[in-house]
Amino acid sequence: MTNVKVLLDLQEIMSRSRMVEAEKQKVPLEVADLKSLFEERETKFLAAKLEFEQLQKEKREKEREIEEERDKVERAKSKLMSIKTNKEYYAMLKEIEGTKRANAAREEELLSILARYEEVEKRLAELSADVGEVGARYRERMVDIEARMAKFDKDISRLQARKAEVAASLDKGLARRFEMIFDRRGGIAIVAARNQSCMGCHMNISPQLFNLLQREDRIHSCPNCNRIIYYEGDQAQQAGG
Ligand SMILES: [Zn+2]
Numbered sequence: 406m407t408n409v410k411v412l413l414d415l416q417e418i419m420s421r422s423r424m425v426e427a428e429k430q431k432v433p434l435e436v437a438d439l440k441s442l443f444e445e446r447e448t449k450f451l452a453a454k455l456e457f458e459q460l461q462k463e464k465r466e467k468e469r470e471i472e473e474e475r476d477k478v479e480r481a482k483s484k485l486m487s488i489k490t491n492k493e494y495y496a497m498l499k500e501i502e503g504t505k506r507a508n509a510a511r512e513e514e515l516l517s518i519l520a521r522y523e524e525v526e527k528r529l530a531e532l533s534a535d536v537g538e539v540g541a542r543y544r545e546r547m548v549d550i551e552a553r554m555a556k557f558d559k560d561i562s563r564l565q566a567r568k569a570e571v572a573a574s575l576d577k578g579l580a581r582r583f584e585m586i587f588d589r590r591g592g593i594a595i596v597a598a599r600n601q602s603c604m605g606c607h608m609n610i611s612p613q614l615f616n617l618l619q620r621e622d623r624i625h626s627c628p629n630c631n632r633i634i635y636y637e638g639d640q641a642q643q644a645g646g
Contacts, residue, residue: 597637606630
């Protein structure tokens with residue numbers, strides 16, 4: 406196989422590889438909207454969850470305080486019986502009243518906590534259902550996308566193996582140069598020369614160079630764009646034979 410034929414094969418493989426890469430990169434964009442929707446819902450859900458946990462803590466603390474103060478009142482009441490002096494008796498009653506008043510205020514606080522608690526609990530349930538629904542849709546799409554990504558990866562590694570196989574017969578310096586031109590010249594590193602012009606940049610080629618192209622199976626470059634050029638007629642003949 407001539408170098409030209411090898412390079413043309415290589416170019417085709419590299420182009421296909423590039424196309425597959427481009428397709429692969431487009432895939433995550435398909436779920437970008439769903440992903441950001443899911444993330445938005447998840448953030449809301451987590452914020453509500455945090456708020457709910459905080460309220461649970463406040464509710465428990467308030468209930469415990471109220472319980473403790475009630476016990477205090479009960480203990481004080483039973484002590485009342487054993488009190489000997491009026492002074493002590495009234496002091497104790499005053500203390501009991503004070504504790505009861507403080508507890509009444511705590512109960513008011515508990516009521517407002519409970520109202521918020523119920524509201525957040527309801528909102529949390531709604532957000533949980535919502536995040537679950539969006540999450541299920543997102544995961545379902547991701548399963549599909551991962552399968553397609555895996556297929557792309559498989560194609561890419563198959564093409565890479567094929568590329569290495571084809572490039573193995575080339576001189577290393579030429580292979581490197583070819584890759585460099587491929588990257589810098591929009592994926593076209595080797596082009597035909599037709600009617601004394603380079604089909605890559607469409608500039609004229611000198612008649613001397615065009616003659617060389619027709620006669621030699623040597624690598625020539627376009628003096629303008631540096632792409633590797635070949636005489637198409639020769640290739641057509643070789644392909645036919
Ligand atoms: Zn050119």
